[in-house]
Amino acid sequence: MAKKNLNLDEVMAYIEKLPFTQFKSVVEHYSNTQDSDFSDTLNKLTVSNFEQRLESLEVNSSCPTCSSHDIVKNGRKNNIQQFKCKECNRRFTRFTDTILEKTRWHWDIWIKVLEMTINSYSIHDMINVLTKDYGCKGINYKTVWLWRMKLIHTLAEMPMPKLTGVVQVDETFIRESQKGSRKLKSTIGNSVERKARYGRQPSQYGVMGAEFATVVTAIDNRGYCVCKVASLGKLSPELFFDLFDQHFDNIAYLCSDANSVYEDYCQLRNTPHYVRPSNFLKIIGNYGYIIQATEEFEKKTNKKVLEHLYYEGITDKITNRGEILFDTFNDIKYQNGLSLARVNELHNEIKQYIYRDMTNVSTKHLQDYIGFFTYIRNWRTTNGHYPTSQNDAENIFIEILKTKKNLTSTEVRQKELSLPKPSSRYMEVLKEETEKARNAIDNPYFKFNEEDGVLSFNKREYLLDLPKTRLYAIAKECRIPRYKKLAHWSLVSVILKQDNIQDILYQQLAKDRNKLIDEEDLEVMRSSGYVL
Incomplete structure (x- = not known):
């Protein structure tokens, strides 16, 4: 079959439809064959593309310092349009204080990196995709790690939701890690040497000491959650109040285990508190409760066991509301779905994300990863599915740009562990x-x-x-x-x-x-x- 010869208009129409990465390949091929350098032109196209998008999103349409709209153009520098505020004389660009500041990557590449971050690609897999499919020649591990960290931090800094109705709360514990650090520091005493851990090595004193980071999680019956790294070791009532009170709105019941921290909070806020000890099934089993009761007499026996234990104050209960009869307590419990099932499921997801998807993370970056996990999970609750597609990533990236969050590479590199820890x-x-x-x-x-x-x-x-x-x-x-x-x-x-x-x-x-x-x-x- 004879090849069709394209005229200039058809070639131009074809090029206009190409994604940037393919257009870049065409330009680089032409540049090589003609022994010409079009890199500056490509950079101008990248900047121009971003400026048009940021303008349409109204990013920095006012002064980022004083919010004044009395701004004027102030020339171009490095191909980037400069602006000046007439109120405070601040000079800025569309990129100022955004995650794109000082960037040289095209919009499509940013979207792909965010998409891969959301889908838990390894750094090596991200490098392969960027090199082979997007022409990012010479990109290295450190660059991609910092790039991913900026995105994770930015999403971790997004405002967390207000929880309402029935809220379940509990802690989970992540083993302290100094992954990537050259100088290891002991968290349990200056006289104790912190050695590198190879393979499985248990802690010496468990979750109440500084060998674990305490991650406090809360989730309401809609599925929205708030997860925060509170401290190394024990959680104090004051710390819980400072971290979570702002996220509680008109709570009907707070459900937790027997940790006294939550009882203290409920007394302070006069909130009904459903308490279910973590050894609940062991307790009722010891007193003759039949877990899989099918016969009518077994169910009656179970009710008597639970009633006896309830009045003895041994099993689950509602505190901070005076004396409640057993039958009334049961009605409240089942009508409102009082349990710890949701928060326990949330803990399993966090452990899977930290230990399997991320193959463990340094404790100094743990809040960023936990905050990122929280954002993605709440996004799923809002949208009905986890973000996985390019379109999902683009919508999230637009949200990032509108909130104007940023973390510099220097800040990532110099970050230190700053969690409260036991004396x-x-x-x-x-x-x-x-x-x-x-x-x-x-x-x-x-x-x-x-x-x-x-x-x-x-x-x-x-x-x-x-x-x-x-x-x-x-x-x-x-x-x-x-x-x-x-x-x-x-x-x-x-x-x-x-x-x-x-x-x-x-x-x-x-x-x-x-x-x-x-x-x-x-x-x-x-x-x-x-x-x-």
């Missing part, structure tokens, strides 16, 4: 109490968790929170006479005077646990071939 005195007490507990229950793997009520290691507070049946069992074991006639406070005072009070307390803690060995230690055992 040296607290860490000393944690170490001492951990050793005492391990000896008391003969378990070298014991570690405190957030529900143990040991934020201050106050023995009286811990005993006062125990139901009367547990206190009576302790009193009986200690042979305390006429213990049932003593007031609650008096009974606790008598128990505290026992010589073996330390062992008593830690044996009670052990009874509450779903597992006496943390999952991180179990994973190490499995990987080493230990038979459990």
Whole structure:
């Protein structure tokens, strides 16, 4: 078949329809064959394309310093139109204070990088795509990593939503990491050497110490969530209030585990608090509850078990609303869907994103990754699907430009870990109490968790929170006479005077646990071939 010869108009019409990357290839091919340099022209086209788009989006249509609209053009520099504000004399461009400042990449390439970031491409895969499909010759690992980090940070800085209605809240914990750092610093004491971790290595003192970053997550019944890295180690009531109060709006019920931080918040804000201990299923199972009850008599037995435990204050409950009858409590619970299912699912997604999709991240950048995860998940709630396509990426990129968020490469490189962490005195007490507990229950793997009520290691507070049946069992074991006639406070005072009070307390803690060995230690055992 004879080849068709195109006339000039047909060639021009064809070129006009080409994506920028293909047009760039055509220009570079012509440049090479004609021994000419059109790089400056291509740069002008890139800048012009961006300026037109930013103008249509009304980015920097007013002064970025004083917001005045009394601005005038002030010549061009490096092919970029300059503006001057008549009010404050600030000189700026369409790119000022945006993520595009000092950029030399075309719009299409930015969209592709954002699309790959959203879809969790590895840096090496991103380099391959940019080199082979977009002609980004000579681009290196560090450049792409910084580029991706700027996008992640920008989306992490987007405003998080207001949560309303029934809100579930809980912490999850990410092991402290100094990935990419040349000088490792210990988080549990200056006298302790922080060695590089190869393979699975469990922490020494668990999630209550500074070996874990505490990520607090909250999600409402619409599916919107707020996730923030709060601290290294324990979460304090003051820190929770500072981070999350601004995101709570007209909460009907706050659902959480037995961590006292959330009870303190609900009392302060006079909010109904649904509390479900993390060992809920273990407790009801120990008292004869049948998990998969099918027969009518089994269901009646289950109801009696739950009712008994409810009035004893052992299982889930609603606090901060006075005394509630069991049947009324059940109606409220099921009508409002009070549980921790949503927040537990959210934790699984966070762990998968950090450990699998991102193959672990440095703790100093953790808030950026958690904030990015939160933005993408809330985008899914709003739009009904996760953003994956080029069109989704372009819509998100436009949102980035309108909010004018930016992070310089220098700021990324110089970022330091700046999370609150336990004091040296607290860490000393944690170490001492951990050793005492391990000896008391003969378990070298014991570690405190957030529900143990040991934020201050106050023995009286811990005993006062125990139901009367547990206190009576302790009193009986200690042979305390006429213990049932003593007031609650008096009974606790008598128990505290026992010589073996330390062992008593830690044996009670052990009874509450779903597992006496943390999952991180179990994973190490499995990987080493230990038979459990």
